[in-house]
Amino acid sequence: MYKYTEFDTAFLAERNAQFRAQVERRIDGSLTEDEFKPLRLMNGLYLQLHAYMLRVAIPYGTLNSAQMRQLALLAVKWDKGYGHFTTRQNIQYNWPLLRDVPDMLDALAEVGLHAIQTSGNTIRNVTADHFAGAAADELADPRPVAELIRQWSTDHPEFQFLPRKFKIAVTGSPNDRAVTRAHDIGLRMVERDGETGYEVIVGGGLGRTPMIGQVIREFLPRGDLLPYLEAIVSVYNLLGRRDNKYKARIKITVHENGIETIRDLVETRFETLKTAFNGADQALLAQIEPQFAAPDFVAKDTAPYDRAYATDPVFRAWADTNLTAHRQADHAIVSISLKAHGATPGDATADQMRLMADLAAKYAYDELRISHEQNVILPHVARADLPAVHAALKTAGLATANIGLISDIIACPGMDYCALATARSIPIAQEIATHFDALKLEHDIGPLKIKISGCINACGHHHVGHIGILGLDRAGVENYQITLGGDGTEDAVIGERAGPGFAAEDLLPAIERLVRAYLELREGRDETFLDAYRRLGVAPFKAALYPEARDRHAA
Amino acid sequence: MRRFTPKVVTANALLEGDVIYLTADDRWSRRLEEAEVIEDEAIGQLRLLDAQRQVDRVVGAYLADVTASADGPQPVHFREDFRRKGPSNYAHGKQEGAANV
Numbered sequence: 001m002y003k004y005t006e007f008d009t010a011f012l013a014e015r016n017a018q019f020r021a022q023v024e025r026r027i028d029g030s031l032t033e034d035e036f037k038p039l040r041l042m043n044g045l046y047l048q049l050h051a052y053m054l055r056v057a058i059p060y061g062t063l064n065s066a067q068m069r070q071l072a073l074l075a076v077k078w079d080k081g082y083g084h085f086t087t088r089q090n091i092q093y094n095w096p097l098l099r100d101v102p103d104m105l106d107a108l109a110e111v112g113l114h115a116i117q118t119s120g121n122t123i124r125n126v127t128a129d130h131f132a133g134a135a136a137d138e139l140a141d142p143r144p145v146a147e148l149i150r151q152w153s154t155d156h157p158e159f160q161f162l163p164r165k166f167k168i169a170v171t172g173s174p175n176d177r178a179v180t181r182a183h184d185i186g187l188r189m190v191e192r193d194g195e196t197g198y199e200v201i202v203g204g205g206l207g208r209t210p211m212i213g214q215v216i217r218e219f220l221p222r223g224d225l226l227p228y229l230e231a232i233v234s235v236y237n238l239l240g241r242r243d244n245k246y247k248a249r250i251k252i253t254v255h256e257n258g259i260e261t262i263r264d265l266v267e268t269r270f271e272t273l274k275t276a277f278n279g280a281d282q283a284l285l286a287q288i289e290p291q292f293a294a295p296d297f298v299a300k301d302t303a304p305y306d307r308a309y310a311t312d313p314v315f316r317a318w319a320d321t322n323l324t325a326h327r328q329a330d331h332a333i334v335s336i337s338l339k340a341h342g343a344t345p346g347d348a349t350a351d352q353m354r355l356m357a358d359l360a361a362k363y364a365y366d367e368l369r370i371s372h373e374q375n376v377i378l379p380h381v382a383r384a385d386l387p388a389v390h391a392a393l394k395t396a397g398l399a400t401a402n403i404g405l406i407s408d409i410i411a412c413p414g415m416d417y418c419a420l421a422t423a424r425s426i427p428i429a430q431e432i433a434t435h436f437d438a439l440k441l442e443h444d445i446g447p448l449k450i451k452i453s454g455c456i457n458a459c460g461h462h463h464v465g466h467i468g469i470l471g472l473d474r475a476g477v478e479n480y481q482i483t484l485g486g487d488g489t490e491d492a493v494i495g496e497r498a499g500p501g502f503a504a505e506d507l508l509p510a511i512e513r514l515v516r517a518y519l520e521l522r523e524g525r526d527e528t529f530l531d532a533y534r535r536l537g538v539a540p541f542k543a544a545l546y547p548e549a550r551d552r553h554a555a
Numbered sequence: 556m557r558r559f560t561p562k563v564v565t566a567n568a569l570l571e572g573d574v575i576y577l578t579a580d581d582r583w584s585r586r587l588e589e590a591e592v593i594e595d596e597a598i599g600q601l602r603l604l605d606a607q608r609q610v611d612r613v614v615g616a617y618l619a620d621v622t623a624s625a626d627g628p629q630p631v632h633f634r635e636d637f638r639r640k641g642p643s644n645y646a647h648g649k650q651e652g653a654a655n656v
Contacts, residue, residue, distance in 0.1 A: 026569075027569070027570070027611070028611065029610060029611030032610050033610065033614050033615070047567055047572055047614055047615070048572070049574070049634075049637065049638055050572065050573060050574060050638070050641055050642065050647075050648040050649070051571065051572035051573060051648065052571075052572040080645070080647055094642075094647075095647065095648075097570060097571055097572075098569065098570050098571070098572070099570060344644045344645075415633075415634060415637055416637065416642035416643050416644055417642060424637075424643065426642075426643065426644045427643050427644065430644070473633075473634075476631070476632055476633065477633070478633060
């Protein structure tokens, strides 16, 4: 893991001191809210419906146990004993007092964490594949370059007032777990003639105008990355629409100007920047890379795992859903579900955080990851240790065997917290999870991603949910639109709107009709919901959602 | 002429961020039932200005629609209902107990 240099530490200390002074000036009345707001946003502090919210970056989703323990400490000392992990590998505290925020930021700095550029029209927290450095399918670990991008983008003088926010995601695997095609810039590490480089995707995004990103460069040599990124962002900075907030994201810039025009402008700018970078970036990367070296994996006999798998059905169910192949055959990647049935998706109590930190220290070479799907990952666990890890997780309500299933729902905070929301998300997620758990159907249903957003901004990624749910305000009542067939992987697809929305009380029965239709229509257990949807198209699922319309046609 | 929808002045408290309401005696209360119900548009604008002037105490003051009832003003929109109550997933915020600012 990356260790802060003296420069990093000094930079963060100075930045936190600046913000402390800004908070003091706001409290004594010498700064108005209009003056203070851009300053607090630059430091991750929002004012939501009921309280302030501090959004802390977890760069590329990586934490060590000391950092996780510090997140727990913040939750206990300055919040209400929990934190909320988000779809962009951040953690949000929902109840800080304004006066306490500078102390929270200082406490974060003690373990090399910050909240810089988790808001505002800047380059946001760089996200990465949550299985980075561990996945069996990985070409290269994306985290060193993600760290390089973090350093380059932090306080970048040219990019502090972009037309709109700007999100970058990186993956080193062909199986895209980082939703790179729905980011302003997505980077996929690829290999060509034995040389590694990047496929550069630009102009993806969800929100009110969902778009799948387009490839601007099929192969960018590794060493050219930062000048090329800088070229893209600087072209966008000049061309992006500042006249209309809803047309200000780079996806609109690309759409309005065409990918060819953008590519030409970027390449021209890149030629200038390439020489200006003069290799300093690569020297820095060379210092960063060794810090992400894989741990010395300890070989262990897998017998304890095999025994538990054969004899303990609860362990087996968990192993079947929550484990992923590790690049070391005698290790596994453990996904810890923060989606216990009926719980708030992505929330972890301080006790749970501490337990996960302890497990990471004891069994996972001191590493944790946060996924954009709002779960926590122990990236390297010897299979021999899995029964002990599972037993420990059970004691804290963290052993739910539902990764990738219908109750592993992404949900934004919605109108329970967010000032932008038009409807609630959390109670919908809770209801769906509880209902399908009671029906004992979720393992039979198999892989199915439900994603819920409480407004058109789509923080809950509903556009790329196999079933997407969008909460809206229709004439003063919460109303939920369903989209079908979305996919956030390397085959990214924006879901199709199924039809008119549902009132909150009608939504759960509609979802159940949809799922039961899938169970009847599928060719077998191997055909997932998404496969069946792709084979059959939207019609039979629409018919299940809107039986009245079907009956009317039949009459 | 269209009838004026009664209003209350609401905002967030600067230090805690909690939802607050302007009372008739110029206090800020955390309870909607204590809010001053404004029945006249011109008075509403004046009271809003009174609120917005208090930059060192409140953030984002605005007028919210209410209906009068025996239990005091009731929110018209569900957003205001959630602001009045707090989140639905935990008994946090106002559900933990109410006191004046």
